[in-house]
Amino acid sequence: MPPVLQPVIQIEDVKKIYKMGEVEVPALNGVSFQIMTGEMVAIIEPSGSGKSTLMNIIGCLDTPTSGKYILDGVDVSKLTDDQQAGIRNKKIGFVFQQFNLLARTPALDQVELPMVYAGAPDRRQRALAALESVGLKERVHHRPNELSGGQQQRVAIARALVTNPSIILADEPTGNLDSKSGAEIINIFKTLNRDRGLTVILVTHDPTIAAQAQRTIRVRDGLVVNNGN
Amino acid sequence: MNFMESVRIAMRSLSANKLRSSLTMLGIIIGVTAVIAMLSIGRGAQAAITNQINSIGTNLLYIRPGAPVQNGVRAAEGSAATLTMEDGTAISSVSNVVAVAPEVDSFGQMAYMGNNTNGRIVGVTPDYLNALNGSVADGDFVSSSNVTARSAVAVLGAGVAQTLFDTGEPVGQSIRINGQQFRVIGVMTAQGGTGFLNQDNQVFVPITTAMSRLSRGGRFGAGNSVQVLNVKITGPSAQTQVIQDISQILDQRHHVVQDDFTIQSQQDILNTASQVTGTLTIFLGGVAAISLIVGGIGIMNIMLVSVTERTREIGIRKAVGARKRDILAQFLTEATILSLSGGIIGIILGALIARLISGIQLGSSSISTVVDPDAVILAVLFSAGVGLFFGSYPASRAAGLHPIDALRYE
Numbered sequence: 001m002p003p004v005l006q007p008v009i010q011i012e013d014v015k016k017i018y019k020m021g022e023v024e025v026p027a028l029n030g031v032s033f034q035i036m037t038g039e040m041v042a043i044i045e046p047s048g049s050g051k052s053t054l055m056n057i058i059g060c061l062d063t064p065t066s067g068k069y070i071l072d073g074v075d076v077s078k079l080t081d082d083q084q085a086g087i088r089n090k091k092i093g094f095v096f097q098q099f100n101l102l103a104r105t106p107a108l109d110q111v112e113l114p115m116v117y118a119g120a121p122d123r124r125q126r127a128l129a130a131l132e133s134v135g136l137k138e139r140v141h142h143r144p145n146e147l148s149g150g151q152q153q154r155v156a157i158a159r160a161l162v163t164n165p166s167i168i169l170a171d172e173p174t175g176n177l178d179s180k181s182g183a184e185i186i187n188i189f190k191t192l193n194r195d196r197g198l199t200v201i202l203v204t205h206d207p208t209i210a211a212q213a214q215r216t217i218r219v220r221d222g223l224v225v226n227n228g229n
Numbered sequence: 230m231n232f233m234e235s236v237r238i239a240m241r242s243l244s245a246n247k248l249r250s251s252l253t254m255l256g257i258i259i260g261v262t263a264v265i266a267m268l269s270i271g272r273g274a275q276a277a278i279t280n281q282i283n284s285i286g287t288n289l290l291y292i293r294p295g296a297p298v299q300n301g302v303r304a305a306e307g308s309a310a311t312l313t314m315e316d317g318t319a320i321s322s323v324s325n326v327v328a329v330a331p332e333v334d335s336f337g338q339m340a341y342m343g344n345n346t347n348g349r350i351v352g353v354t355p356d357y358l359n360a361l362n363g364s365v366a367d368g369d370f371v372s373s374s375n376v377t378a379r380s381a382v383a384v385l386g387a388g389v390a391q392t393l394f395d396t397g398e399p400v401g402q403s404i405r406i407n408g409q410q411f412r413v414i415g416v417m418t419a420q421g422g423t424g425f426l427n428q429d430n431q432v433f434v435p436i437t438t439a440m441s442r443l444s445r446g447g448r449f450g451a452g453n454s455v456q457v458l459n460v461k462i463t464g465p466s467a468q469t470q471v472i473q474d475i476s477q478i479l480d481q482r483h484h485v486v487q488d489d490f491t492i493q494s495q496q497d498i499l500n501t502a503s504q505v506t507g508t509l510t511i512f513l514g515g516v517a518a519i520s521l522i523v524g525g526i527g528i529m530n531i532m533l534v535s536v537t538e539r540t541r542e543i544g545i546r547k548a549v550g551a552r553k554r555d556i557l558a559q560f561l562t563e564a565t566i567l568s569l570s571g572g573i574i575g576i577i578l579g580a581l582i583a584r585l586i587s588g589i590q591l592g593s594s595s596i597s598t599v600v601d602p603d604a605v606i607l608a609v610l611f612s613a614g615v616g617l618f619f620g621s622y623p624a625s626r627a628a629g630l631h632p633i634d635a636l637r638y639e
C-alpha cells in the first residue's frame with residue numbers, strides 16, 4: 001500500500017465543554033491536528049485529560065462545543081443525527097476500552113449487528129470471515145460471559161471491521177487486558193493497517209503501546225503539545 | 230433495517246425476559262378476553278331478538294290506538310282514542326292487505342289440577358294464525374264460530390301446555406284462566422324465544438270471549454275496542470302505500486285530521502330492539518375495554534423499565550450505526566408484539582368463554598353468544614393500537630438517547 005498523503009481527519013481548534021448544571025467542565029481546549037489516510041497514529045496523554053472525549057468526537061458519537069471536524073472532506077458538525085449514524089456505520093469502526101458488546105448475545109450476532117443497520121447482504125459469511133480474521137473461528141457461538149477479556153475485545157474488533165470502514169478508532173483497547181492479550185490486540189491493528197491500508201487511531205496512556213504506531217500525538221490538559229510531525 | 234429484522238430483535242429480547250413478557254401480555258389477554266366475551270354476549274342478545282322478531286314475519290304492521298310518540302311527546306293529544314273490531318274489518322279491504330287480526334291482551338293465571346302458571350292471555354280471531362305465522366301442533370285454533378259464540382275455549386302456547394300438562398294430552402281438558410273454566414281445543418307449535426319475547430308462555434282465546442268474560446277490572450278496555458290490529462301485507466314493497474291507505478280510512482272513520490293511532494312495522498320494532506341491544510353491546514364492550522387500557526399501561530410501564538435497563542444496549546446499537554428510527558422501530562415492534570400476541574390469545578380465550586357461557590340459564594332466559602368477525606377484527610386492531618400507543622413514548626425515549634450518554638449509562 002503506497003502512502004497517500006491526503007488528510008482523512010482534520011481537527012481544527014476543537015473545544016469540548018461539558019456542562020454539569022451550572023458548572024462547566026472543559027475537556028478539550030482547542031485541539032488541532034490532521035491524520036492522513038492509511039496512517040497508524042497513537043494519541044497519548046495522561047488520564048482524564050480528554051482522550052475519550054476526543055475519540056468520541058472523531059467517531060461521530062459526540063459533537064464539539066466549538067471548532068471544526070472535517071472527515072473525508074465533510075464537515076461533520078453540519079450533519080444530522082441520522083447522517084452521523086450512517087458515518088458511524090460505514091466509515092468508522094469503534095473499539096472501546098469496555099468492549100461494549102451486547103449482553104447474552106453470541107459473537108456471530110454481535111459482529112452482524114452493524115450490517116443489520118447497513119442492510120448489508122451475506123451477513124453471516126462476512127461476520128464469520130471477520131471473526132476468523134481476528135482468530136475467533138472456534139468461538140463464534142460464545143456469548144460475552146463465555147469469552148476471555150482478550151477474546152471479547154477481538155469480537156469487538158471483528159464488529160468494527162466487518163463493514164469495511166476506512167478508519168478504526170480504538171479508545172484504550174488494551175486498558176482492560178493483560179500485557180500478552182494487549183500485545184495480540186495491537187498486532188491485529190498493525191496487521192490491519194499494513195495489509196488493508198486502514199487508518200488506525202489508537203488512544204493510550206501506555207508509551208510502549210504508543211511506540212508501535214508510526215506517529216504519536218501528545219495531548220495534555222486538552223491541548224496538543226506535540227503532534228509527532 | 231427491515232421489518233423482519235425488528236421482529237427478530239424484538240422476539241429475542243422478549244424471550245430473554247419470558248416471565249416479564251408473559252405477565253405484561255396477561256394484562257392485554259385479560260382485556261381482550263373480556264372485550265370479546267362481552268361483545269359476544271351483546272351480539273348474541275341482538276341476534277336472538279332479531280331472529281325472534283323475524284320469525285313472526287317481516288310483512289307485519291301493528292296498529293295501536295293513540296297518536297304516534299315523537300321524541301317522547303305525543304304528536305296529537307286526542308280523546309281516549311280507540312280501535313275497534315269494525316276498524317279492523319274496514320281496513321281488511323285495503324289492497325295488498327292479506328289479513329287483519331285484532332287482538333286484546335292481558336296477563337293472568339292458568340291452572341289445571343294442581344299445576345298453575347302465569348302468562349299472557351291473548352284474545353284473537355282465526356286470522357291471527359295466518360297473520361302472525363303461528364301454527365297449531367295439536368287440535369285446532371280459535372274458529373269463527375268460537376268468536377261468534379263467545380265460546381270458553383283456549384289454545385295453549387307450548388310452554389303453558391308443558392307446564393300444566395307435562396306429557397299429558399291437553400286437548401279436551403278443562404283449565405281455569407283467571408278462575409274461569411275454559412276447554413282446551415288446541416296446542417300451539419313451540420316457537421322459542423327468551424324473556425319478554427317468549428312466545429310459548431301464552432294462551433289464545435276468542436277475542437269476543439276475552440272482551441266479555443275476562444274483562445274484569447277493565448283489563449281489556451271497554452266495549453269492543455281492541456289493543457292491536459295485526460295487519461299482514463303482501464310484502465315490504467307494498468308497505469308505504471298500505472300504511473297511507475290505512476291511515477286515510479282510519480282518519481275518516483275516526484273523524485280526525487291527525488292520526489289518533491300508531492302504525493308500526495316489523496322493521497320499526499326491529500330497529501328499536503337493535504338500538505337497545507346495540508347500546509347494551511357498546512356498554513358491555515366499553516367496560517371491558519377499560520381493562521384493555523389498563524393492560525396498555527402495563528405495557529408502557531414495562532417498556533419504560535426495559536428502555537432504562539437497556540440504555541447501554543441502545544448506546545451500543547447507536548455506536549455501530551443504528552438511526553433514531555431503527556431504535557424506535559425496535560421498541561415499537563416489541564410493544565406491538567406483546568400487545569398483538571396478547572390480543573390473539575385473548576380472542577381465543579374470549580371465544581372459548583363465549584362458547585362456555587352460551588346456553589347458561591339466567592332466570593327464565595338463557596345466555597346466547599355470538600362471536601362475530603367484526604369484534605375479532607376490532608380486538609386485533611385495538612390491541613395492536615394499544616401496543617403502538619403505549620409503546621410510542623418509551624420507544625421515542627429510547628430513540629432520542631444520546632449515544633455517549635447511553636454508552637456511559639451505569
Ligand SMILES: Nc1ncnc2c1ncn2[C@@H]1O[C@H](COP(=O)(O)OP(=O)(O)OP(=O)(O)O)[C@@H](O)[C@H]1O
Nearest residue numbers: 018020025026027046047048049050051052053054
Ligand atoms: N459527560 C461528562 N460530563 C462532565 N464531565 C465529563 C463528562 N465526560 C468527561 N468529563 C470530564 O472531561 C474530562 C476528560 O474526560 P475523558 O473521558 O475524555 O478523559 P480520558 O482522557 O479519556 O481519561 P481516561 O484515560 O481516564 O479514560 C474529565 O475531566 C472528565 O471528568
Ligand SMILES: [Mg+2]
Nearest residue numbers: 051052053171
Ligand atoms: Mg477514556
